Amino acid sequence: MLKATNIRKKFGKLEVLKGVDLEVNKGDVIAIIGPSGSGKSTFLRCVNLLESVDGGCLEIDGEYLFREQGGRIIFPEPDKKRALRKRLGMVFQDFNLFPHLSVMQNLTLAPLQEQNADRDAIEHSCRELLRKVGLSEKEKSYPCELSGGQQQRVAIARALALKPEILCFDEPTSALDPELTGEVLAVMKQLASEHMTMVVVTHEMGFAGEVANEVVFMDGGVVVERGTPSQVLRNPSQQRTRDFMSKLLTV
Amino acid sequence: MKKILAALMAAALVFGFAACAAPAASNSPSASEAPSVSEEASPSESAEAAEQPSESADASWQAIKDKGSFTLGFDQAFPPMGFKDDNGEYVGFDIDLATEVASRLGLELKLQPVDWDAKAMELSSGSIDVIWNGLTINDDNKKDMLFSDPYMNNRQIIVVAADSDIQSIADLAGKVVAAQIDSSGLAAIEAQPDVMATFAQLVQAPDYVEAFMELKQGTVDAVVVDEIFGKYHIAQEKAADTYRILDDNFGEEQYGIGFRLGEQAFRDKIQETLNAMIADGKAAEISKKWFGDNIVIGG
Amino acid sequence: MEFFQDFSKLGSLLSQMLGGSLVTLEIWALTLVFALPLGLLICMMRLSKSRILSGLSKAYIFYFRGTPLMLQLLFMFFGVPLVLGLKIDRMFAAVLAFLLNYAAYFSEIYRGGIQSIPKGQYEAAHVLGLSGKVTFTKIILPQVVKRILPPMGNEIITLVKDTALVYAIAINELLMEAKIVVMRESTIVPFVAAAVFYLIMTGLLTKLLNVVERKFAYYR
Numbered sequence A: 001m002l003k004a005t006n007i008r009k010k011f012g013k014l015e016v017l018k019g020v021d022l023e024v025n026k027g028d029v030i031a032i033i034g035p036s037g038s039g040k041s042t043f044l045r046c047v048n049l050l051e052s053v054d055g056g057c058l059e060i061d062g063e064y065l066f067r068e069q070g071g072r073i074i075f076p077e078p079d080k081k082r083a084l085r086k087r088l089g090m091v092f093q094d095f096n097l098f099p100h101l102s103v104m105q106n107l108t109l110a111p112l113q114e115q116n117a118d119r120d121a122i123e124h125s126c127r128e129l130l131r132k133v134g135l136s137e138k139e140k141s142y143p144c145e146l147s148g149g150q151q152q153r154v155a156i157a158r159a160l161a162l163k164p165e166i167l168c169f170d171e172p173t174s175a176l177d178p179e180l181t182g183e184v185l186a187v188m189k190q191l192a193s194e195h196m197t198m199v200v201v202t203h204e205m206g207f208a209g210e211v212a213n214e215v216v217f218m219d220g221g222v223v224v225e226r227g228t229p230s231q232v233l234r235n236p237s238q239q240r241t242r243d244f245m246s247k248l249l250t251v
Numbered sequence B: 001m002k003k004i005l006a007a008l009m010a011a012a013l014v015f016g017f018a019a020c021a022a023p024a025a026s027n028s029p030s031a032s033e034a035p036s037v038s039e040e041a042s043p044s045e046s047a048e049a050a051e052q053p054s055e056s057a058d059a060s061w062q063a064i065k066d067k068g069s070f071t072l073g074f075d076q077a078f079p080p081m082g083f084k085d086d087n088g089e090y091v092g093f094d095i096d097l098a099t100e101v102a103s104r105l106g107l108e109l110k111l112q113p114v115d116w117d118a119k120a121m122e123l124s125s126g127s128i129d130v131i132w133n134g135l136t137i138n139d140d141n142k143k144d145m146l147f148s149d150p151y152m153n154n155r156q157i158i159v160v161a162a163d164s165d166i167q168s169i170a171d172l173a174g175k176v177v178a179a180q181i182d183s184s185g186l187a188a189i190e191a192q193p194d195v196m197a198t199f200a201q202l203v204q205a206p207d208y209v210e211a212f213m214e215l216k217q218g219t220v221d222a223v224v225v226d227e228i229f230g231k232y233h234i235a236q237e238k239a240a241d242t243y244r245i246l247d248d249n250f251g252e253e254q255y256g257i258g259f260r261l262g263e264q265a266f267r268d269k270i271q272e273t274l275n276a277m278i279a280d281g282k283a284a285e286i287s288k289k290w291f292g293d294n295i296v297i298g299g
Numbered sequence C: 001m002e003f004f005q006d007f008s009k010l011g012s013l014l015s016q017m018l019g020g021s022l023v024t025l026e027i028w029a030l031t032l033v034f035a036l037p038l039g040l041l042i043c044m045m046r047l048s049k050s051r052i053l054s055g056l057s058k059a060y061i062f063y064f065r066g067t068p069l070m071l072q073l074l075f076m077f078f079g080v081p082l083v084l085g086l087k088i089d090r091m092f093a094a095v096l097a098f099l100l101n102y103a104a105y106f107s108e109i110y111r112g113g114i115q116s117i118p119k120g121q122y123e124a125a126h127v128l129g130l131s132g133k134v135t136f137t138k139i140i141l142p143q144v145v146k147r148i149l150p151p152m153g154n155e156i157i158t159l160v161k162d163t164a165l166v167y168a169i170a171i172n173e174l175l176m177e178a179k180i181v182v183m184r185e186s187t188i189v190p191f192v193a194a195a196v197f198y199l200i201m202t203g204l205l206t207k208l209l210n211v212v213e214r215k216f217a218y219y220r
Helices: A042-048 A080-086 A102-111 A119-132 A148-160 A178-193 A204-213 A228-236 A239-250 B002-025 B047-051 B060-067 B093-104 B116-125 B139-146 B185-188 B206-217 B229-234 B264-279 B284-293 C007-047 C051-066 C069-084 C089-113 C118-125 C131-170 C174-185 C189-218
Strands: A004-011 A014-024 A028-031 A053-060 A063-069 A072-074 A090-093 A166-168 A197-201 A214-219 A222-227 B069-074 B082-084 B108-113 B130-136 B145-147 B150-162 B176-180 B201-206 B222-226 B241-259
Touching: A004 A042, A014 A042, A014 A053, A014 A197, A014 A222, A014 A228, A028 A042, A028 A204, A042 A090, A042 A166, A042 C131, A053 A102, A063 A080, A072 C069, A090 A148, A090 C118, A102 A119, A102 A148, A119 A148, A148 A166, A148 A178, A178 A197, A178 A204, A178 B264, A197 C089, A214 A228, A214 A239, A214 B264, A222 A228, A222 A239, B060 B069, B060 B264, B069 B116, B069 B185, B082 B093, B082 B130, B082 C051, B082 C174, B093 B108, B093 B130, B093 B206, B093 B264, B093 B284, B116 B130, B116 B139, B116 B241, B116 C069, B116 C131, B130 B150, B139 B145, B150 B185, B150 B206, B150 B229, B176 B185, B176 B206, B185 B241, B185 C174, B206 B229, B206 C174, B222 B229, B229 B241, B241 B264, B264 B284, C007 C051, C007 C131, C007 C174, C007 C189, C051 C089, C069 C089, C118 C131, C131 C189, C174 C189
Parallel strands: A028 A197, A028 A214, A090 A166, A166 A197, B069 B108, B069 B130, B176 B201, B176 B222
Antiparallel strands: A004 A014, A004 A053, A053 A063, A063 A072, A214 A222, B130 B241, B145 B241, B150 B222, B150 B241
């Protein structure tokens, strides 16, 4: 349902993405791994239109979100772009909750902006989401009153409140203390078991091995290797992948 | 669209200020155009008036008549000539005089306090029609305005502490002397540069009360002040024995009414009425009310 | 002090000072009402991608921050009428000069506040599909308000005292009224009274600002 083709991105003279492809099908859980600076986060940010791209094409169900034409990037008209964009959800490394809003307000703000929004229905479904991430009793709290793990769970619920078809995670546990990563990964596992389509940039090899149906290894701005977790994580065909895996093991 | 409009407005403001900066600083060039000299001017007794350029047929008096009023600018902190009293009313010797003049001419008198430092700008910008508030007739002021005949004498007296050893202008050598900024007292001192050079320092106080306070504290040794105000202040402070007025002074001068340059017809009309008041004793009556004595001159 | 024993004089002093305080407060309030939104507009121009808009805004700030308020006040009352050939009301000139000047300072405070909001807040708003308007009014501005309260509070209190400058165009605000009585009665008691009046006004404002800051203390 999502197809990224030949995505290229430069920061000044530095080429961080040298033509990356990715295809996501319904129900997929794709883990993108790789050393820092490999471009994996940048790629996810490009897919979510948080960074401008220098080349490539992004389609959702055959409709392009951006594409290259005559050396320039073109977008669909704004309404269409927004509608397509809404089919993607995004969870950040630093949560990026709105500090001045309560947990409930963080969840309801975006859905309430939609036309004919029904406040009662929205609040009801958001309460349901909070229950799902195990934070029912925190709906009136403010982000500063929550632990990092709790904040990230709120962020996941906030992304889900817009009913995205694909949920993207950018290193969702990297900013957390080790003892707090478990609760976030548990929520993500639960989503996977409910067949949520997910693209996860992560350093959690355990999670990648256990939950993902496809693992993508990126290095130096290109996809080096992709395949099932057992192929890529346990039996990599490429030298660069093996080097990366062995470094992880020796730490 | 709204953004663009706002931007344009902001631009207009910014450049508007830049544009008006120059003329504002150069003290109203428009008001100083040379009036045509005419021999037919109303006969004037005093030498002062004869020197002034006059216009026989300017529209200034007609304009005032049409308006039915004229606006008097004064320093509301200059008792007893013009000031705000206990009840918040503007009163004073000059204001009484002007009120009588206005009523004899069938005009309404409007009172507009001004900052004394900005009086010439107020006059040329048209926010007031006359400056009538113990205004000294001197060459400096004549550049900015047209004067009436003098109606009162004033001296720039020198006030020292009662126990001071200063007895004369010569004794001011090596002393700290204070005068009000932009005052005729200051001008009188500056007119005698060799005397000024002997002072240890010449302090320009923002107002006379501060100058007197400095005298009391001993931070200055002498204050040069208008006799009219100096005597009022000493009487108010009930401090006749703390101060001493020297026999020497920084010169006699005269008070007059200031008009916009070129408004000879209006000036003549006011002068004529004031002269009549001096002749029939009304001016003397007002003078006695404020000073206990008739100190009005001219007429 | 003899002055204090004469109750009628004390009464007239107080009523004169009260009148002056009202003028002071009027200039203060009108300046704030207009300068707070104008400052925001100038700040938005400054931050806009258009070179022309941000250049204009920079020029505006350069002029109004770079010249004394007193000078701007005198230009406004004596200069503008000279150039445009129109008469301008004293109070209008005073408020206009003050609000244009303060808007320049406010715009820079807003800019500091807006630029201190982490990029992640914009990104979160973006991925949630919030429009630019909603992002600004519901996400950025409320957080900016909390951040700029302390520097704004400073300016708002400074403004109370800056109003004393309007004496130059002969508006009788508090300090001018005090000076009139000083000259009339030849005593400095009115200056002491003026200080007390200023302290009452700034003291109440400080309290009010504290209350507002506490209102925003619910989050970090």
